[in-house]
Amino acid sequence: MSEDVTAAAQMAVQKVVQKVADGVTLSEADWARLTGSHDLIALGMAADTARRRRHDDRVTFVQVLEVPLDPRDPLDSDALEAPIPPPTGEVRVTGCPDSSAAAVAAVRTTVARAGAVPVTGFALADLEDVAGHDRSRLRDVLGALREAGLAQLGEVSAAGLTDPDGALAALRDSGVQAARVTLGVATGDAALTLIRQVASWDGVGDVCRCLAPLPRTGSSPPSTGYADLRQVALARLLVDNIDSIQVDWSRYGPKLAQVALTFGADDVDSVPVTGADDQGWRRSPGEEIRRNIVGAGFTAVPRDGRFEVMEDSAESHGHRTRQS
Amino acid sequence: MSVEAVAAKVRSGGRIDRAEALTLYADASTLLLGQLADAIRARKHPSGAVTYIIDRNVNYTNVCVARCAFCAFYRPVGSGEGYVLGFDELFRKIDETLAVGGVQLLLQGGHNPDLPLEWYEDLFRAVKAKYPDFKLHALSPPELLHLSRLSLQPVSVVVARLVRAGLDSVPGGGAEILVDRARRLLNCESKATADEWLSVMRTVHQAGLRSTATMMYGSVERVDERVEHLCRLRELQDETGGFTAFITWSYQPSNTELGGVEATGVEYLRMLALSRIVLDNFDNLQASWVTQGGKVGQLSLAYGANDMGSIMIEENVVRAAGAAYCMDEAEIVRNIEDAGFVPKRRTMAYDILGDPLFRERAIPRQTELAVARAAGDTSVPAELSRYPARSRPGKQQRDAVTES
Numbered sequence: 001m002s003e004d005v006t007a008a009a010q011m012a013v014q015k016v017v018q019k020v021a022d023g024v025t026l027s028e029a030d031w032a033r034l035t036g037s038h039d040l041i042a043l044g045m046a047a048d049t050a051r052r053r054r055h056d057d058r059v060t061f062v063q064v065l066e067v068p069l070d071p072r073d074p075l076d077s078d079a080l081e082a083p084i085p086p087p088t089g090e091v092r093v094t095g096c097p098d099s100s101a102a103a104v105a106a107v108r109t110t111v112a113r114a115g116a117v118p119v120t121g122f123a124l125a126d127l128e129d130v131a132g133h134d135r136s137r138l139r140d141v142l143g144a145l146r147e148a149g150l151a152q153l154g155e156v157s158a159a160g161l162t163d164p165d166g167a168l169a170a171l172r173d174s175g176v177q178a179a180r181v182t183l184g185v186a187t188g189d190a191a192l193t194l195i196r197q198v199a200s201w202d203g204v205g206d207v208c209r210c211l212a213p214l215p216r217t218g219s220s221p222p223s224t225g226y227a228d229l230r231q232v233a234l235a236r237l238l239v240d241n242i243d244s245i246q247v248d249w250s251r252y253g254p255k256l257a258q259v260a261l262t263f264g265a266d267d268v269d270s271v272p273v274t275g276a277d278d279q280g281w282r283r284s285p286g287e288e289i290r291r292n293i294v295g296a297g298f299t300a301v302p303r304d305g306r307f308e309v310m311e312d313s314a315e316s317h318g319h320r321t322r323q324s
Numbered sequence: 325m326s327v328e329a330v331a332a333k334v335r336s337g338g339r340i341d342r343a344e345a346l347t348l349y350a351d352a353s354t355l356l357l358g359q360l361a362d363a364i365r366a367r368k369h370p371s372g373a374v375t376y377i378i379d380r381n382v383n384y385t386n387v388c389v390a391r392c393a394f395c396a397f398y399r400p401v402g403s404g405e406g407y408v409l410g411f412d413e414l415f416r417k418i419d420e421t422l423a424v425g426g427v428q429l430l431l432q433g434g435h436n437p438d439l440p441l442e443w444y445e446d447l448f449r450a451v452k453a454k455y456p457d458f459k460l461h462a463l464s465p466p467e468l469l470h471l472s473r474l475s476l477q478p479v480s481v482v483v484a485r486l487v488r489a490g491l492d493s494v495p496g497g498g499a500e501i502l503v504d505r506a507r508r509l510l511n512c513e514s515k516a517t518a519d520e521w522l523s524v525m526r527t528v529h530q531a532g533l534r535s536t537a538t539m540m541y542g543s544v545e546r547v548d549e550r551v552e553h554l555c556r557l558r559e560l561q562d563e564t565g566g567f568t569a570f571i572t573w574s575y576q577p578s579n580t581e582l583g584g585v586e587a588t589g590v591e592y593l594r595m596l597a598l599s600r601i602v603l604d605n606f607d608n609l610q611a612s613w614v615t616q617g618g619k620v621g622q623l624s625l626a627y628g629a630n631d632m633g634s635i636m637i638e639e640n641v642v643r644a645a646g647a648a649y650c651m652d653e654a655e656i657v658r659n660i661e662d663a664g665f666v667p668k669r670r671t672m673a674y675d676i677l678g679d680p681l682f683r684e685r686a687i688p689r690q691t692e693l694a695v696a697r698a699a700g701d702t703s704v705p706a707e708l709s710r711y712p713a714r715s716r717p718g719k720q721q722r723d724a725v726t727e728s
Contacts, residue, residue: 259590
């Protein structure tokens with residue numbers, strides 16, 4: 001790689017970055033330059049410009065209490081009996097229901113326990129299975145979950161969706177919003193292909209709040225830091241029809257999730273409710289996420305499972321925002 | 325001066341002063357810092373090569389009288405968990421290192437009052453007799469100062485004796501923050517003041533040895549003290565040109581007396597980038613994947629680093645403080661190439677040795693770093709009886725070894 005070639009490639013990427021800053025629609029050649037470039041900083045700058053246009057310096061986060069759903073043991077009894085800790089913004093039912101009735105029962109029980117805290121859960125693909133891949137029955141299942149108190153559907157996986165238009169229509173018809181679109185386990189070119197598919201879905205932003213562009217499970221070999229951040233940045237640049245780009249605190253760890261905020265992400269999912277509280281408030285997940293968001297140059301905004309802003313007590317801990 | 329003005333100065337190749345460095349750190353965006361640092365990296369290393377070394381990070385003893393508040397590794401004199409590695413144990417570690425293509429030991433340890441200068445000389449001579457081409461990158465400035473105090477010899481004499489015995493180069497450990505206010509708070513001023521650390525390095529460079537330089541940030545220091553640290557290193561480098569590389573890492577708080585929380589990943593990348601910008605007379609900056617993990621370690625290559633450091637094989641100090649990441653040669657090479665760079669093996673002096681070794685011959689994959697000793701191993705090396713101990717527990721231990 002000669003110095004001249006590198007400089008020329010960087011300049012070409014910079015031109016594309018400028019187009020993004022100017023709000024110009026990118027051509028296929030522009031995308032090829034962006035996706036083929038190893039100039040990660042230029043990509044990050046373009047994505048950061050795009051995210052600031054939408055969200056300024058705000059980063060939302062949600063503290064999630066997970067309640068496991070086991071088809072053979074409808075709800076974990078210990079988890080059911082434990083009180084909901086105060087910082088919880090969302091109670092998430094995790095697992096795959098084996099029937100519509102089981103899903104509805106789990107939501108009803110969890111809602112009764114959660115009180116005012118929004119209850120979310122389930123993947124659309126699992127509910128399609130429960131509904132026998134019948135669009136009308138899927139709409140009924142979704143409606144029943146909404147009636148039972150489900151605040152948001154947990155996940156729409158772009159990777160497993162055979163009929164995106166039908167699925168999105170079922171969501172719309174039933175009045176259920178999905179918290180996020182995911183890409184399943186896709187990385188690299190496969191992930192980029194899915195991101196572009198999502199970008200083409202009409203009206204997806206009306207029923208899905210976020211795109212979570214990083215793989216949902218680990219792979220071997222693991223994805224790299226460059227690959228992860230490139231995927232986050234490209235998601236922000238490519239997907240105009242979904243408002244937020246989301247990273248997952250628990251899946252990717254505080255360090256990568258924090259750096260991703262400077263590459264186009266604006267929402268942090270799955271911040272635990274409890275953690276190292278016995279080591280003082282500075283080690284609690286709520287304080288750590290605020291410290292990380294502010295440390296990345298943004299303003300931390302706690303939200304709940306409906307994406308509504310929660311009252312923040314962080315000011316009493318002396319946080320302040322510096323220029324990012 | 326505004327951020328834009330300082331950035332323009334950096335882009336034109338100008339040297340920034342303390343105030344300008346502070347302006348950048350306080351007010352520049354993380355991406356701007358990365359862009360400035362990456363441009364300097366590209367200017368200094370236009371071939372796109374990213375280097376690494378295959379060596380082993382060995383701690384010959386964990387017994388230490390310094391008692392630094394940020395250290396989770398040391399054990400006090402007389403502790404049942406204290407150890408000294410025997411010559412044969414070290415030879416075995418060298419054999420294992422050579423088997424995976426290693427070229428040197430990074431040998432550091434506690435300030436053990438029961439290991440006199442002669443022990444080090446004998447060890448180095450024994451290593452060189454058995455492994456003539458193998459390099460010893462050993463004994464950070466506070467260790468050399470400790471040996472000077474123990475032996476009542478000037479540092480220059482200690483260094484000269486160790487060089488005669490086989491010392492090849494000196495690691496930059498023990499610098500922490502080169503400001504005495506912070507060193508007092510860290511309880512590490514007594515092992516070496518800032519001036520003493522720099523003075524030892526000056527002596528090392530004057531003796532013809534090369535060394536690295538380090539900084540541990542994120543404990544008790546202020547940001548202006550980090551900048552002061554960088555500027556003092558830059559001044560010594562102007563004077564001697566003896567530093568081959570700079571490595572910064574964040575304080576690891578687990579299991580330490582000081583406690584606290586670890587600095588964030590973004591703060592690491594900002595600090596690394598600022599280091600690249602301020603240290604305009606350092607050719608090489610290493611990524612600290614061992615403290616930041618593989619992902620942020622790889623991202624370091626976009627924020628000014630041109631070197632992935634060592635594959636380490638063994639690590640004890642950072643692990644004791646809670647970080648336990650592992651990357652073998654294949655994983656380091658995968659990360660370098662994924663970031664668009666060309667991986668090259670190197671020596672401590674940054675001479676290129678060649679392409680990745682695992683592509684030339686089969687090398688077993690390594691999924692976790694080795695430790696100094698197996699848990700529960702309390703053996704005392706027989707050769708220790710040849711050296712006088714200073715501490716009461718040390719004397720008792722020597723007597724027991726002699727009697728057995």
